[in-house]
Amino acid sequence: MTQVTDHRGGVWSISVPLPGNPLGHTLVHLLETGRGPVLIDTGWDDPASWDALTAGITACGFAVADIHGVLLTHHHPDHHGLSAAVREASGAWIAMHAADAEVVRRTRQARPAAWRAQLAARLAAAGAPEEHLAPLRTARGGELPGQRAAVPDRHIAPGELLDLPGRRLRAVWTPGHTPGHVCLHLEEAHPGRAPGARGDEVGAGFGRLFSGDHLLPGISPHIGVYEGPDEAPADPLGDYLASLERVARLDPAEVLPAHQHPFTDAAGRARALLAHHEARLGGLVRLLAEPLTLWQLTVAMEWNRPWERIPYASRTIAVAEAEAHLRRLMVLGRAAAVPGSNPVTYRAV
Numbered sequence: 001m002t003q004v005t006d007h008r009g010g011v012w013s014i015s016v017p018l019p020g021n022p023l024g025h026t027l028v029h030l031l032e033t034g035r036g037p038v039l040i041d042t043g044w045d046d047p048a049s050w051d052a053l054t055a056g057i058t059a060c061g062f063a064v065a066d067i068h069g070v071l072l073t074h075h076h077p078d079h080h081g082l083s084a085a086v087r088e089a090s091g092a093w094i095a096m097h098a099a100d101a102e103v104v105r106r107t108r109q110a111r112p113a114a115w116r117a118q119l120a121a122r123l124a125a126a127g128a129p130e131e132h133l134a135p136l137r138t139a140r141g142g143e144l145p146g147q148r149a150a151v152p153d154r155h156i157a158p159g160e161l162l163d164l165p166g167r168r169l170r171a172v173w174t175p176g177h178t179p180g181h182v183c184l185h186l187e188e189a190h191p192g193r194a195p196g197a198r199g200d201e202v203g204a205g206f207g208r209l210f211s212g213d214h215l216l217p218g219i220s221p222h223i224g225v226y227e228g229p230d231e232a233p234a235d236p237l238g239d240y241l242a243s244l245e246r247v248a249r250l251d252p253a254e255v256l257p258a259h260q261h262p263f264t265d266a267a268g269r270a271r272a273l274l275a276h277h278e279a280r281l282g283g284l285v286r287l288l289a290e291p292l293t294l295w296q297l298t299v300a301m302e303w304n305r306p307w308e309r310i311p312y313a314s315r316t317i318a319v320a321e322a323e324a325h326l327r328r329l330m331v332l333g334r335a336a337a338v339p340g341s342n343p344v345t346y347r348a349v
Helices: 047-059 083-090 098-109 112-125 130-138 236-250 266-287 294-300 312-331
Strands: 004-006 011-017 025-031 038-040 069-071 093-096 169-173 182-186 208-212 254-257 335-337 345-348
Touching: 011 047, 025 047, 025 254, 069 083, 083 093, 093 098, 112 130, 112 312, 130 312, 169 236, 208 236, 236 266, 236 312, 266 294, 266 312, 294 312, 294 345, 312 335, 312 345
Parallel strands: 038 069, 069 093, 208 254
Antiparallel strands: 004 011, 011 025, 025 038, 169 182, 182 208, 335 345
């Protein structure tokens, strides 16, 4: 059965299945506006997910054809996957931050063979062993995740008060999990608070925050790297930590995330994640007492399960996470590449 939660005040969440993922589902939020309902994210592109989304929209009292627009917190396929299907069924506009819209366009234009070759080259430069590179070099055909998702036709600008009649929803740019991740702050009195209580007046603790994957109650979101081959290396972890500080200052009365469950004390959760990453950076400095390649560093890091039990695709994602942390250390002057090493090794300084 489709699980729908009425959060009151014209806000619902729809639990959309996420096949084959331990997270289980994506929470797609529906916001009633003066021009019709707007979705925040859409869920994974899968027939069962589509059925759950459409049944959930019906349970909220609307039809899919009524959807006026879609606001995407970021480009990942468990959030953006069904956007094209929603647009086809309703004619809804699709909005996303420009940085993530560029990733979508790049993904749509990519040839799978070229994409795999580029990834294999990055992993080889990281020192990955041949057994990890071989599947990328021998694979044929296929489709990249997200290639069927819609190309956004609107951009979400940082700080923008979105054009949603009858609502006050402001975009908060929170890069890190992806370069264009946005949270959406519903600047309205919380319907579950008594008059005069926290969440009922403008200021700290006001309103509700649709946090996407930026702030989750029990998970530290993945921080990877997304720039194209011709773009300068970014500092995604530095961006994420700064974004956490921004949300901590905002301190909404309640957070409505895209996974797990709603929660309060956004500032406390942000501080816990800041401490988590500071501890992780300190652990990497200790590991880099001796020179290590990026692959060796990844294998040596602590994950949520032993390295030998991490699936193939997740190992590639882990390398990106390790690279994001390594880049942060280099920006801070706490690590550096060893001159002349090939593949490149790094050590603490």
